[in-house]
Amino acid sequence: MSKKLYLFIFVTLALSMLLAACQPQTVIETVEVEKEKLVEVVTTVEVEVEKLVEVTAVPDQPKGDKTLIVWWSHWANEPAKRNFVEKVAADYEAANPDVDIVVTWWDKNPLRDAIRSTMTAGEGAPDITTFDTEMREWADAGWLMDLEDVLPWENFGPSFYNDGRYAGLDGVFKLNLSAAVDMVLVNPYIMEELGIELPESRQFTQAEFLDVVKQCNAAGYAGVANSIGNRPHTGRRVIEDIMVPYVGVDQFGRWLRGEESVDTPEFRKILEFNVELAEAGMYPDVYATMGIDEYHVYFHTQQKACFLFNPTWYTGRSFKPVEQGGQDPNFQFKFMLPPLIDGGVAPNNVRSGVESGYAILSSTKHPDVAKDILAFIGQPKYGALWTALTDSPSAILYDAATDWPSLEELEALGVESGKWDWYWEEFNYVYGELAELVVTSESVGCGNYGDAWVQALNEGIPQGLLTVDEAIELLDSNLCQ
Amino acid sequence: MSAEHLTISKPTKTTHKETQKPWGWILFFIAPLMIYYLIFVIYPVFATFYYSLFNITPKGGQIITTFVGFDNYLALLEDDIFIKKAVRNTLLWAFVGPTIEMITATTLAFLVYFKIPLHRFYRTAWFLPMLVSGVIVGLVFRWIFNVDWGLLNVTLRAIGLDQFALNWLGRRDTPIWVVIFVHFWSTFGYSFVLLLAGLTAIPDELLDAARIDGCNVVQAAWRVMLPLLRPTFVTVLVLSFMGKMRAFNVVWVLTEGKPLHFSETVATYIQKRAFGWGTLDMGYPSAMAVSWFLVVIVGVTLINRWLKRPVD
Numbered sequence: 001m002s003k004k005l006y007l008f009i010f011v012t013l014a015l016s017m018l019l020a021a022c023q024p025q026t027v028i029e030t031v032e033v034e035k036e037k038l039v040e041v042v043t044t045v046e047v048e049v050e051k052l053v054e055v056t057a058v059p060d061q062p063k064g065d066k067t068l069i070v071w072w073s074h075w076a077n078e079p080a081k082r083n084f085v086e087k088v089a090a091d092y093e094a095a096n097p098d099v100d101i102v103v104t105w106w107d108k109n110p111l112r113d114a115i116r117s118t119m120t121a122g123e124g125a126p127d128i129t130t131f132d133t134e135m136r137e138w139a140d141a142g143w144l145m146d147l148e149d150v151l152p153w154e155n156f157g158p159s160f161y162n163d164g165r166y167a168g169l170d171g172v173f174k175l176n177l178s179a180a181v182d183m184v185l186v187n188p189y190i191m192e193e194l195g196i197e198l199p200e201s202r203q204f205t206q207a208e209f210l211d212v213v214k215q216c217n218a219a220g221y222a223g224v225a226n227s228i229g230n231r232p233h234t235g236r237r238v239i240e241d242i243m244v245p246y247v248g249v250d251q252f253g254r255w256l257r258g259e260e261s262v263d264t265p266e267f268r269k270i271l272e273f274n275v276e277l278a279e280a281g282m283y284p285d286v287y288a289t290m291g292i293d294e295y296h297v298y299f300h301t302q303q304k305a306c307f308l309f310n311p312t313w314y315t316g317r318s319f320k321p322v323e324q325g326g327q328d329p330n331f332q333f334k335f336m337l338p339p340l341i342d343g344g345v346a347p348n349n350v351r352s353g354v355e356s357g358y359a360i361l362s363s364t365k366h367p368d369v370a371k372d373i374l375a376f377i378g379q380p381k382y383g384a385l386w387t388a389l390t391d392s393p394s395a396i397l398y399d400a401a402t403d404w405p406s407l408e409e410l411e412a413l414g415v416e417s418g419k420w421d422w423y424w425e426e427f428n429y430v431y432g433e434l435a436e437l438v439v440t441s442e443s444v445g446c447g448n449y450g451d452a453w454v455q456a457l458n459e460g461i462p463q464g465l466l467t468v469d470e471a472i473e474l475l476d477s478n479l480c481q
Numbered sequence: 482m483s484a485e486h487l488t489i490s491k492p493t494k495t496t497h498k499e500t501q502k503p504w505g506w507i508l509f510f511i512a513p514l515m516i517y518y519l520i521f522v523i524y525p526v527f528a529t530f531y532y533s534l535f536n537i538t539p540k541g542g543q544i545i546t547t548f549v550g551f552d553n554y555l556a557l558l559e560d561d562i563f564i565k566k567a568v569r570n571t572l573l574w575a576f577v578g579p580t581i582e583m584i585t586a587t588t589l590a591f592l593v594y595f596k597i598p599l600h601r602f603y604r605t606a607w608f609l610p611m612l613v614s615g616v617i618v619g620l621v622f623r624w625i626f627n628v629d630w631g632l633l634n635v636t637l638r639a640i641g642l643d644q645f646a647l648n649w650l651g652r653r654d655t656p657i658w659v660v661i662f663v664h665f666w667s668t669f670g671y672s673f674v675l676l677l678a679g680l681t682a683i684p685d686e687l688l689d690a691a692r693i694d695g696c697n698v699v700q701a702a703w704r705v706m707l708p709l710l711r712p713t714f715v716t717v718l719v720l721s722f723m724g725k726m727r728a729f730n731v732v733w734v735l736t737e738g739k740p741l742h743f744s745e746t747v748a749t750y751i752q753k754r755a756f757g758w759g760t761l762d763m764g765y766p767s768a769m770a771v772s773w774f775l776v777v778i779v780g781v782t783l784i785n786r787w788l789k790r791p792v793d
Contacts, residue, residue, distance in 0.1 A: 112756075113756055116756065116761070120761075134759070135759075136759070137539050137759060137760055137761050138539075140538075140539035140540055140761075141539030141543070141544050141761055142539070142543055142544075228739075284629075285628045285629050285648065286627060286628055286629045287651065288628075288648065288650050288651030288739065288740060289623060289627055289628075289650050289651070446759065447758040447759045447760050450758075450759055451562075451753075451758070455741050455742070459739060459740040459741050460740075460741055463651055463740060465652075465653055465740055465741055466741070
């Protein structure tokens, strides 16, 4: 063979490999979903094997003449929220036949990694994505489109407008669907078994709560079901929820953002109380390894804990068929306010805020359509639909008399009317009448401080791995500059 | 004898064309792999070196890249989590892990070589863990070490050893040892197979000679086979050392470096700093990766110099 022929074959092979490497790949996203499937089996609740979620890459071309919108969403294992998003997408497509919306379902961490990779690479990112307020760096990097002139803000409470804004940046970057409230769920059957009566104020004092935890532990129950197997916030929520009524939302915010030293008598008192609780058996033995889906089952089906500190997204994981890991509708838990440390300045304060929402990525080829979709969601009827489907409060204001979906619509979406009425009666009583909801952030300060906060309050104090002094020193040595 | 019979025929002179290596075909066959290697291995390595000299920060809607020289490397020396947890744990693992693995794998290789009962079964069984994905291994052992209902603690409680039913993954001292054990379980089969192959390659004549000279099995193994196994042993040790220095998937699934970074390794800490620290800066984690790359190179060089001697 001549040298020219060798060269020709070599160049052809090299080019073909390069072209092959540039083609989009189909990836089966199985790790996170498979982990949760296996975990659910181990907790001995019979669960349906969840269908593995197939992640498709961004298609290159729209189908026919239609505009293709790719939407990546969190909540892969929350059927009610999936129902909502798919309903909205279907409604938009019906109203706009020239638009095709493809929704891909993820678990949160793999989704964030994928957004980061695709936006950095400049290729493969969707048009719309799940967005959480703490991902400020996405906004700083210019990855998100400004929604200030897009969403009908008159349909949202003021805190939801502010949630998507960041100091030093112009614009509002997030569509919130849910108004989250930090709840304290209590198992009334265990309380009855132990002969403990809930106070009328639905709030234990510091001493009362410690005594209740001791009684729970003596009877073989954990104080709370909260654990930290696969989340950096589910354990520290207990301490943070107790912090807010004690020192008020402003002081809590300054500590959370790492703006000032935590070496104060108040912070020390909070940690000392939590050390007492931990020593009294507050946290389950499996605190270090039990994941977020597991601890819901631990609370509502296995009933191994007296309390659960969880925001309103509890319903997304629990108000689903039992065979999918949901709770029995007849398990009618109660709500309480967080326990009040002696000398608390804001006894009725209960944290409220947001959960995951949506944003438009700046790489979208169809910004007008993507914006139109988010504006479409901002209608009062979808606020009502959100609450009707997910049983969690909506960030979008609505009039229940006129905007609530009809029985036929709800039946078509698989909603059993009246099934969770007891939940709403209890919720409205405790968090509507007894509590004063105060908006707080979920976002801890800068990187190093954020890690220190998690180490101290999510891992160290609850597991007795850090003393109060060590926790305070860890936080103070990493304050945000 | 005639002069004709004494004629020595001259060797035929070979042409240049007949001795020339077929470079064309050589290139043809290795080109795909070389291109792949250049794009997916060499380029990322150089890119990591390059990024380690920069600070990459999103600001005002843009990503600002600033040259900082060796500042990222200097910052590593002040990073307590990196030095006191990640590096410490990884070096501990890189010392203890290969030691246990080499002793175990060598012993098992000898047992199979000397054909203990069921040696064919063991040859397969001991290699099987290598075939299981690291993610699955991590998941399964996370359950086994579960403090409440894990197989280990349930067994310990059943036989009256409640005091040993620890919170294996939730204490300061035990998680890193769980990680070391689980990784050992999943990888010792690889070392075992390579060492067994090395033993099988030793010529039988040498063993026969040793037997004739009066060596028993233990003496033959110690004085003849082990020295001859040295090159294979060193190679396997280097591979084991490198594997521990960069292991990620088992640790990540098992503990994610928790609690309080007590089971943190360099690989998991790089992952966190790169993707989970509320920043888009890749400069600092790149510096971590480069510095660790150099540490691994030094370690491999030391192992080779220390252990590789010619066999007499």
